[in-house]
Amino acid sequence: MKLTLFMLILLLPHLCLAQVPPSIQQQLEARAEAEGEEIQIDGHLLQQLEYFKKHRININATSAEELQQLRILTDIQILSLLQYEKLTGKLIDVYELQAVPAFDLASIHKLLPFIEIGEAVSLKQNLEARLQGEHTILLRLSRVVQKAKGYRETSGEHYLGDPDHLLFQYRFQYKDLLYFGLTADKDAGEQFFKGAQRNGFDFYSMHVFLRRLGWIKALALGDFTVSLGQGLIQWQAYAMGKSSSTMDIKRTSPVLLPYRSSGENNFNRGLGITIGRNFFEATGFVSAKKISGHLSDDSIESFTTMNSSGLFRTPSEIKWKNNISLFSFGGSARYEKKSLRLSMNFVGHQFGMTLDKSDQPYNYYSFYGKRFINGSVDYSYSFKNFHLFGETASDKHCAFASINGVIISIDRDLDLSFLSRHIPPAFSALAGQAFTENSTPSNENGFYAGLSFRPGPTTDVIANDDFIRFPWLKFRMNAPVHGRDYLVQFAYHPTKQIEVYVRYHFKEKPLNAVTILPIATPESNNTKDLRIQFTDQLNRSISVKGRVEVLWFNSGTTQAQQGFLLFSETSFKIFVKINCDLRLQYFESDGYESRLFAYEADVLYSSTVASFFDEGLRYYINTTYKCNKNFSIFLRWSGTMNQNKNHTGSGLDEIDGTKKEEIKVQLLFHF
Amino acid sequence: MKCLMIYLLFSFVEPQPLHAQNWSVPVYLGIPVYSVRQADAFSFAENQASLASLHHFMAGIYAERFFFLPEMDHYRAAVALITSSGNFGFNGTWSGNSDFAEASCGIAYARTLGKIDVGVQFNYYRVAVASYGHAASVNVEGGFILHFTPRFNGGMHLFNAAGTSLAHEEQLPVIASAGFGYDLSPLFYIGTSFEKQEGLPVSVRVGFHYAFHKKVFLRFGISSSGSLFFFGLGYLLGDFRIDATASFHPQLGTTPGLLFIYNHPEE
Numbered sequence: 001m002k003l004t005l006f007m008l009i010l011l012l013p014h015l016c017l018a019q020v021p022p023s024i025q026q027q028l029e030a031r032a033e034a035e036g037e038e039i040q041i042d043g044h045l046l047q048q049l050e051y052f053k054k055h056r057i058n059i060n061a062t063s064a065e066e067l068q069q070l071r072i073l074t075d076i077q078i079l080s081l082l083q084y085e086k087l088t089g090k091l092i093d094v095y096e097l098q099a100v101p102a103f104d105l106a107s108i109h110k111l112l113p114f115i116e117i118g119e120a121v122s123l124k125q126n127l128e129a130r131l132q133g134e135h136t137i138l139l140r141l142s143r144v145v146q147k148a149k150g151y152r153e154t155s156g157e158h159y160l161g162d163p164d165h166l167l168f169q170y171r172f173q174y175k176d177l178l179y180f181g182l183t184a185d186k187d188a189g190e191q192f193f194k195g196a197q198r199n200g201f202d203f204y205s206m207h208v209f210l211r212r213l214g215w216i217k218a219l220a221l222g223d224f225t226v227s228l229g230q231g232l233i234q235w236q237a238y239a240m241g242k243s244s245s246t247m248d249i250k251r252t253s254p255v256l257l258p259y260r261s262s263g264e265n266n267f268n269r270g271l272g273i274t275i276g277r278n279f280f281e282a283t284g285f286v287s288a289k290k291i292s293g294h295l296s297d298d299s300i301e302s303f304t305t306m307n308s309s310g311l312f313r314t315p316s317e318i319k320w321k322n323n324i325s326l327f328s329f330g331g332s333a334r335y336e337k338k339s340l341r342l343s344m345n346f347v348g349h350q351f352g353m354t355l356d357k358s359d360q361p362y363n364y365y366s367f368y369g370k371r372f373i374n375g376s377v378d379y380s381y382s383f384k385n386f387h388l389f390g391e392t393a394s395d396k397h398c399a400f401a402s403i404n405g406v407i408i409s410i411d412r413d414l415d416l417s418f419l420s421r422h423i424p425p426a427f428s429a430l431a432g433q434a435f436t437e438n439s440t441p442s443n444e445n446g447f448y449a450g451l452s453f454r455p456g457p458t459t460d461v462i463a464n465d466d467f468i469r470f471p472w473l474k475f476r477m478n479a480p481v482h483g484r485d486y487l488v489q490f491a492y493h494p495t496k497q498i499e500v501y502v503r504y505h506f507k508e509k510p511l512n513a514v515t516i517l518p519i520a521t522p523e524s525n526n527t528k529d530l531r532i533q534f535t536d537q538l539n540r541s542i543s544v545k546g547r548v549e550v551l552w553f554n555s556g557t558t559q560a561q562q563g564f565l566l567f568s569e570t571s572f573k574i575f576v577k578i579n580c581d582l583r584l585q586y587f588e589s590d591g592y593e594s595r596l597f598a599y600e601a602d603v604l605y606s607s608t609v610a611s612f613f614d615e616g617l618r619y620y621i622n623t624t625y626k627c628n629k630n631f632s633i634f635l636r637w638s639g640t641m642n643q644n645k646n647h648t649g650s651g652l653d654e655i656d657g658t659k660k661e662e663i664k665v666q667l668l669f670h671f
Numbered sequence: 672m673k674c675l676m677i678y679l680l681f682s683f684v685e686p687q688p689l690h691a692q693n694w695s696v697p698v699y700l701g702i703p704v705y706s707v708r709q710a711d712a713f714s715f716a717e718n719q720a721s722l723a724s725l726h727h728f729m730a731g732i733y734a735e736r737f738f739f740l741p742e743m744d745h746y747r748a749a750v751a752l753i754t755s756s757g758n759f760g761f762n763g764t765w766s767g768n769s770d771f772a773e774a775s776c777g778i779a780y781a782r783t784l785g786k787i788d789v790g791v792q793f794n795y796y797r798v799a800v801a802s803y804g805h806a807a808s809v810n811v812e813g814g815f816i817l818h819f820t821p822r823f824n825g826g827m828h829l830f831n832a833a834g835t836s837l838a839h840e841e842q843l844p845v846i847a848s849a850g851f852g853y854d855l856s857p858l859f860y861i862g863t864s865f866e867k868q869e870g871l872p873v874s875v876r877v878g879f880h881y882a883f884h885k886k887v888f889l890r891f892g893i894s895s896s897g898s899l900f901f902f903g904l905g906y907l908l909g910d911f912r913i914d915a916t917a918s919f920h921p922q923l924g925t926t927p928g929l930l931f932i933y934n935h936p937e938e
Contacts, residue, residue, distance in 0.1 A: 500825065538785065546827050568827050644842075
């Protein structure tokens, strides 16, 4: 078994035909590193990318919102393209994209798989065509092969359900104009049609979404997301943080989007509508749903934390399920003419109980109470090769926060970006998600600078630097501190099929020292990370990818740790209808602080950024069998082996033995 | 075509941690791994895929004495056979003395698949300790090399991925490495590699090959493992090649080495 596995890497030098573009993979890894934990991606972004690969965007009849969803072009590029079409008329050929200002060859190359040149259609043709969209039914089953402790126990705290994770989705989509669908999800360990889950699945979601119906720009019924401004007060769409995409510092998304993920949080349930005419547009939404939260020890009228995991497997987790009501409302009024956009936004959230905060010094400014109100003003303006944007927001206590940035296209081969943020510790926004080091916009001042330079047709240089200050205490920081985060990346791509990049990332983030003193003070902790990655598309059906990464934590000190990760991945096609991805990875780290993250391809519409610490081998095999144009089967077998340990995981997820394996099966019908 | 070259090779000996097993390939032997021009009979010890870039029969022996200590001799032999169905390699090593000795022998196979070469090797490893007996195991290693351009190559290698053990549950380490090489010209080559042996810090090596005369070349480099500096000179004498090498460890001193390779002339 082990030998067979080992031989597979050597005999299969094939390449990964990635579902997700490499730039987005890097962004997702950067987000996982910033949050310090694994993330599962299963939602709108992946589905949209896959949809637009099959149903390409007509570049002559598209909109800014549609192009934004690809996450490939910057705002300057999108604006430049739309202005170019207004001036010169429709594009005749994709090669004409080279004439569009702000478009470089690399961006065009990334865009080509998702676009086509076509004729614009009338509104009547448009409405008729909407009903001829694509139906999709997805059924996914996954299970960890080895039995965890939570399934072996029969009394006390244990998992009440079986180890299967089951996902069912039905979706209908026509371009980005009409969506409707249903999602049902049951996590591993949750019951199914019994006990606390008599309705079957643990989580149900439904959405109906229309766009561009005359003066109704967007209409959302059911589950949807709302994203306003630069994320200071409300942002629920896909959000990027610092990464090697140095120009992606501006939050861009349509205000309303359908919610198509199986995640059980971060969405609204109700009604949202955007109407507009000429240069004005207004959005309003209302939402009423239940959330899960841990009640305070001394009161049944208040709660302390919200359950964001969506897991209800044990009696104690089920006790808190959907026990708190949340009513949200808000809106936005926007004026947009040529390259100027001005918006006024507001959101409000009302809990059914009071949100308490724990009595810790770092929680002094944390939000608490039943009602949260935020308002903001945001803008964006393009002047020649400058694109300015920003947002200034306030909460109900009149604490003001502000983010402002500029993206400058100095030349076709040189772009600069700058972003300044000032967010006092007293500012709070329940659903904010801005370009910050913290996961929520609060208690942070910073200045970010980024550069993207293409010295030649085969080389790219990317660099960014972020100076951060936390003016108040934080968890594990008992004093205001400064931090720094910079990255330099050099990429070499001699041909379109080959890319090699070297990346150096430095991060300094003070944390409380480990001490016997009653109060620990923050001391400097730094992380240095060196990564080299290559990708080679050998031919139309075979490609190879590899990475070697070394991380040093607090090198030269007594707390020094080192992490190492190396993987080789191949993808290939067999008999036209079968695609396989294989990865073999070795990792070793001295401890949790030197853990490393790596993006992993998964079955269609799903992927993971996994974290690795300790020591072991990681492998996976993804196989796709396209039976015919309507039906596909996806299989995944993955595992992690550690010969030096006799168990993996902890708590109820503890598994005896040296390995943990998972099997996943997915059926996909299109019609 | 015969050519006379004087090789004065100063072997590079990478200072190994002074414990029982000596797993890393001597760093001098690993310099030309990711070069299609400079690869030789010993290159496949570092990455078996390098065997695929050889075009004629080669055989060689190599010897070094760690820090001038007779108890720490190391010997290595290698043979590369070229066939139309891929290339085969055989190598053997012996280290130590009568009180403590390690030996291994391996059979390698590699072939080119166009832009990529792959190789695998099966090893038999044995360690013998006086008065304690001996233990043995079989392990597997393998790797691949990608030819990004005719001059720029990169690859990866994994040793003992299966985590085999000796008797008494002593586990042999897993060693993972990745490297890149660039043939600037037929005369100059630069290569770098990262190696991670289980339980030890990452070792980074950079090596250079410079043929400043048609019969003489110089190789040198550094390794972060033990802050080692190494260099050597090689001389071509007909179909033979003679290398003399040396490496310098800041605390433990100098390690000399000698290498002989026979290149069967191309027909």
